[in-house]
Amino acid sequence: MRAKYLGRSDGALTLVLRKLGSLTLDERKKIGPVAQALKEKLEQLCDAQETQLLGLGGSVVDATLPSLAPETGHLHPVTLVRWQLEDLFTRMGFVIVDGPEVESEWYNFDALNMPSWHPARDMQDTFYTEVQSSKFKVQSDEVAAQRLVLRTQTSPVQIRAMEKYGVPLRCIVPGRVYRNEATDARHENTFWQIEGLMIDRDISLAHLISISKIFLRDLLGERIGIRVRPGYFPFTEPSIEMDITCQLCADQRRSSSRFAGPKSQTRLPKPVTGNGNIHGDKDAQFMYGVFSKDGYGGQVNADVKCPVCKGMGWLEFMGAGLMHPFVLKSGGVDPKKYSGFAFGFGLTRLAMMKYGIGDIRMMMSGNLRFLEQF
Known part of the structure; x- marks a missing residue:
């Protein structure tokens, strides 16, 4: 003590x-x-306890007394959410696929319709390794294709899965990814993603949106707010972005009776949206310590802007869309016969929403006082 x-x-x-x-x-x-x-x-x-323990030195120990139970280990919150999602998608017929974290530029960029001039390939966004390799496909730019990177997304496994399993195909890819960017309450340079992929005949956006709603409501509850808006990604066409209501600042509104809805209803309950603010000391206790503007200590005595949704009440959650014909061709699939959808989202951010964690940096902190709560 x-x-x-x-x-x-x-x-x-x-x-x-x-x-x-x-x-x-x-x-x-x-x-x-x-x-x-x-x-x-x-x-x-402490002094009194030490004195008492020293006085027991000459006493007889009763060997029949039960021993102290050993401390049990704790699973990381990302692991808990990943296992729950893997179980859910497995029940929906998806297989779990893995891929290398050190990837070639061809798999990480070229095969996903990101040419050499694409800004994501800049060294300010991507970690490049000093070790080079030529044991993979070489396309138009042989020099660029020989460089290795720490994968910036789990999307390269799309190509590897199509090459290995063919079509039709349903798979998810949980894995760690790396981004060369500054860290804050919402961003880390190392985090977990899950990629989802479904390829078959006549796959549409309706399949994508319905499956997304199923796993989000299963994980975060029926009252999670979901909105879909147009987006752009080079490996999907058309592309969409999916937002969810921020679960940190929505927790207060969820407990309010005026958001409870009728006691008996046949449709889904009305979603509860966040108001962008965190109120008072109790609600500022984000699983670890006391939240402040910098995310690591200090006292909060009034409403403060939510650090995760930046006061918007909504959180950008997932990028998705129908797979671009170029990507299907890169994986050896005929886009005239098959179509598919792909989605990717931050597993770490989803764990933050599920457990009410206000700072993504806690996930990599290794602090036992934080991890022992799970």
């Missing part, structure tokens, strides 16, 4: 006392005496 709360480097109370200097004078007057009194009380309890 002394190390957990009073440790010099990372004790919980020690960290609070260190932050007193960054508070205003009024806040220090309120928090300082309370923290100091708590420190003295903890020291007294």
